[in-house]
Amino acid sequence: MTATNGTGAGQLLQTLRSASHVGSLPKTPTGISGLDEVTGGGLPRGRPTLLCGPAGCGKTLLAMEFLIRGITQFNEPGVFVAFEESVEDLTANVASLGFDLPQLEADGRLAIDHINVVRGEMEEAGDWDLDGLFLRLGAAIDSVGAKRIVIDTIETLFGAFSNTDVLRSELHRLFGWLKERGITAVITGERGDGTLTRHGIEEYVSDCVIVLDHRVTEQASTRRLRILKYRGSFHGTNEYPFLIGEAGISVLPITSPGLLHSVSDERVSTGVARLDSMLGNGGFYRGSTVLVSGAAGTGKSTLAAQFCDATCGRGERAMYFAFAESQAEIVRNMSSVGIKLQRWVDAGLLQFHCFRPSLLGLEAHLFAMQKFVGEFAPSVVVKDPVSDLLRVGTGADVSAMLTRQVDFLKGRGITALFTTLNAPNDPVQADQQIVSLVDTWLLVKSMEGNGEHNRLLYVLKSRGMAHSNQIREFLLTNQGIELADVYVGPQGVLTGSARQAQEAKEASDGTARLGDLERRRVNLERRRESVEAQTATLWRAFEDEADVVESLLSDGSTGTEDRAKQRVEQGRLRRSDADEPESASDARDIHVRTP
Amino acid sequence: MNEITGADVAVTLDEEIWYLRLYVAGESPRSVRAFANLKSLCEAHLAGHYEIEVVDLVEHPELARGDDILAIPTLVRRLPQPLRKIIGDLSDTERVRVGLRL
Numbered sequence: 001m002t003a004t005n006g007t008g009a010g011q012l013l014q015t016l017r018s019a020s021h022v023g024s025l026p027k028t029p030t031g032i033s034g035l036d037e038v039t040g041g042g043l044p045r046g047r048p049t050l051l052c053g054p055a056g057c058g059k060t061l062l063a064m065e066f067l068i069r070g071i072t073q074f075n076e077p078g079v080f081v082a083f084e085e086s087v088e089d090l091t092a093n094v095a096s097l098g099f100d101l102p103q104l105e106a107d108g109r110l111a112i113d114h115i116n117v118v119r120g121e122m123e124e125a126g127d128w129d130l131d132g133l134f135l136r137l138g139a140a141i142d143s144v145g146a147k148r149i150v151i152d153t154i155e156t157l158f159g160a161f162s163n164t165d166v167l168r169s170e171l172h173r174l175f176g177w178l179k180e181r182g183i184t185a186v187i188t189g190e191r192g193d194g195t196l197t198r199h200g201i202e203e204y205v206s207d208c209v210i211v212l213d214h215r216v217t218e219q220a221s222t223r224r225l226r227i228l229k230y231r232g233s234f235h236g237t238n239e240y241p242f243l244i245g246e247a248g249i250s251v252l253p254i255t256s257p258g259l260l261h262s263v264s265d266e267r268v269s270t271g272v273a274r275l276d277s278m279l280g281n282g283g284f285y286r287g288s289t290v291l292v293s294g295a296a297g298t299g300k301s302t303l304a305a306q307f308c309d310a311t312c313g314r315g316e317r318a319m320y321f322a323f324a325e326s327q328a329e330i331v332r333n334m335s336s337v338g339i340k341l342q343r344w345v346d347a348g349l350l351q352f353h354c355f356r357p358s359l360l361g362l363e364a365h366l367f368a369m370q371k372f373v374g375e376f377a378p379s380v381v382v383k384d385p386v387s388d389l390l391r392v393g394t395g396a397d398v399s400a401m402l403t404r405q406v407d408f409l410k411g412r413g414i415t416a417l418f419t420t421l422n423a424p425n426d427p428v429q430a431d432q433q434i435v436s437l438v439d440t441w442l443l444v445k446s447m448e449g450n451g452e453h454n455r456l457l458y459v460l461k462s463r464g465m466a467h468s469n470q471i472r473e474f475l476l477t478n479q480g481i482e483l484a485d486v487y488v489g490p491q492g493v494l495t496g497s498a499r500q501a502q503e504a505k506e507a508s509d510g511t512a513r514l515g516d517l518e519r520r521r522v523n524l525e526r527r528r529e530s531v532e533a534q535t536a537t538l539w540r541a542f543e544d545e546a547d548v549v550e551s552l553l554s555d556g557s558t559g560t561e562d563r564a565k566q567r568v569e570q571g572r573l574r575r576s577d578a579d580e581p582e583s584a585s586d587a588r589d590i591h592v593r594t595p
Numbered sequence: 596m597n598e599i600t601g602a603d604v605a606v607t608l609d610e611e612i613w614y615l616r617l618y619v620a621g622e623s624p625r626s627v628r629a630f631a632n633l634k635s636l637c638e639a640h641l642a643g644h645y646e647i648e649v650v651d652l653v654e655h656p657e658l659a660r661g662d663d664i665l666a667i668p669t670l671v672r673r674l675p676q677p678l679r680k681i682i683g684d685l686s687d688t689e690r691v692r693v694g695l696r697l
Contacts, residue, residue, distance in 0.1 A: 123681040126683030127625055135656040
């Protein structure tokens with residue numbers, strides 16, 4: 001499920017343009033990646049544009065690419081007038097970028113005219129003008145039907161002619177003439193002292209001025225491009241880094257200037273079951289950006305490796321950029337915690353790119369990453385650790401570069417996991433530059449206490465998911481990462497052996513309680529037995545008595561007769577010693593009393 | 596040789612033929628003026644030893660490449676070597692002579 005909405009930078013530029021200017025200025029697209037976005041559609045059509053900057057900043061190449069893309073992409077033939085480099089040099093220089101100048105010339109779509117100007121060669125004797133140059137250019141333009149022209153670098157003429165007043169007025173006439181012919185021209189100029197160009201030709205070329213720069217900050221060089229002026233048009237005013245790559249120039253921030261990523265509801269597992277459940281329902285969002293930050297030795301790389309392992313386990317591709325360790329080191333170190341990465345490398349699902357950040361400048365780094373990612377098409381990208389990039393550039397530069405990386409990766413629906421290494425005493429500050437970029441931020445902390453150091457993990461933020469607020473202990477086991485509940489008690493958070501001790505104590509307390517209960521149950525049983533025994537005894541006594549009573553009741557009448565008989569018998573026995581009647585009166589009394 | 600005359604020059608440069616090429620743009624006044632100036636200078640100093648070729652770049656712009664012509668008019672001394680270039684309508688005779696090493 002994907003969704004795209006919002007206002008893109010293109011639309012924004014469009015809106016601003018139409019608001020600031022009535023009627024639209026016709027533009028000639030350059031076809032150079034990013035430059036058309038910055039200029040809002042290209043260079044002013046039929047007018048000259050000044051391209052200036054110091055030596056080696058890429059002026060000639062940019063101008064050449066403008067011509068070649070015009071020919072190959074927009075079917076606009078072009079003329080290249082070279083005052084500095086010979087045709088052979090030019091051809092060789094751009095051949096490495098895949099531009100075949102001789103072929104374009106043979107096709108009649110490109111004319112290259114090298115004008116060799118030798119300093120001080122000419123004597124000036126009387127009035128002159130530059131009709132020769134005009135005629136040459138005119139002939140070259142007509143020979144291919146050119147719509148575009150590059151003049152590189154016209155200021156060389158100032159070395160050839162001593163009468164600069166005439167030269168200036170002639171250059172002024174030249175630009176007017178090019179305008180009249182409706183040719184879109186790029187004029188290059190070398191930066192002067194405090195001026196845009198050495199001889200101030202920006203006075204004559206005033207429709208559009210693009211400044212290139214080539215700066216070295218902390219030993220890393222970055223090329224930048226800025227639209228200084230664009231008469232009658234809205235344009236981006238920032239300095240945009242640009243790169244000269246294998247396919248020509250790319251002006252970089254433009255890969256995805258607006259927040260127009262499609263978003264996914266799909267979750268991807270982190271590789272740690274407990275972490276998946278901490279993040280609500282099954283892990284990170286696909287295409288989201290995750291930051292894992294922590295001090296040294298907190299297990300950030302392991303977390304990243306386990307994420308890669310899980311990704312490859314699903315049959316997806318993962319790309320691991322390592323700035324601190326080599327591939328062999330990572331594979332070995334991770335296998336010690338049970339994460340077997342080599343099998344994924346062998347299966348072609350995992351690709352490592354390990355290099356020191358100082359190897360490339362920031363822009364080159366971004367470019368390389370985009371190239372690798374474009375070729376391998378991974379679904380997960382790990383950069384470990386991005387904080388190492390701070391060695392290459394300043395914080396603002398790195399953060400700008402990461403922004404573009406995040407845009408690039410998000411634009412492709414790639415889930416990215418960045419790690420940052422924090423100073424132990426400043427755990428959060430270092431991340432501030434990139435925190436707003438990330439969707440999920442996991443913090444790994446180490447805790448010292450009881451003579452040991454333990455790891456804690458918690459989810460500091462996770463956009464768009466109900467995540468756990470709990471701190472978990474982060475354990476590196478033989479089977480990878482496990483998360484355990486920490487013990488929170490009156491002494492604070494307990495981890496490591498303290499937690500184990502607490503668990504053991506609780507376990508033994510439990511046992512003790514269990515014993516007590518058992519004892520009481522046994523006692524109760526015994527008591528029940530004794531009560532039952534007593535009851536049985538009582539019952540027996542009662543039954544005996546009842547028997548007696550019963551038997552007495554059933555024998556009641558005979559008893560009386562017996563006693564009477566007894567008396568009679570006694571009387572009879574006594575009578576034997578005395579008189580008989582006494583016994584008869586006894587018997588009579590008994591009869592009387594009996595009724 | 597306090598005074599240079601056509602005859603003197605002819606004697607001095609007997610064995611040398613001056614081969615001059617003048618680049619012009621059509622019949623523009625400046626071009627016409629340059630040719631006239633050149634002609635009179637040559638007649639004055641190189642009588643009988645020079646050849647002037649006029650190249651009209653309006654008609655043959657492709658010929659501008661050969662001598663790297665930018666300014667009009669341009670005078671090129673093809674011979675004697677080395678090659679020399681003088682631009683302008685050649686009205687400044689002294690500078691032309693300096694330029695041509697005449």
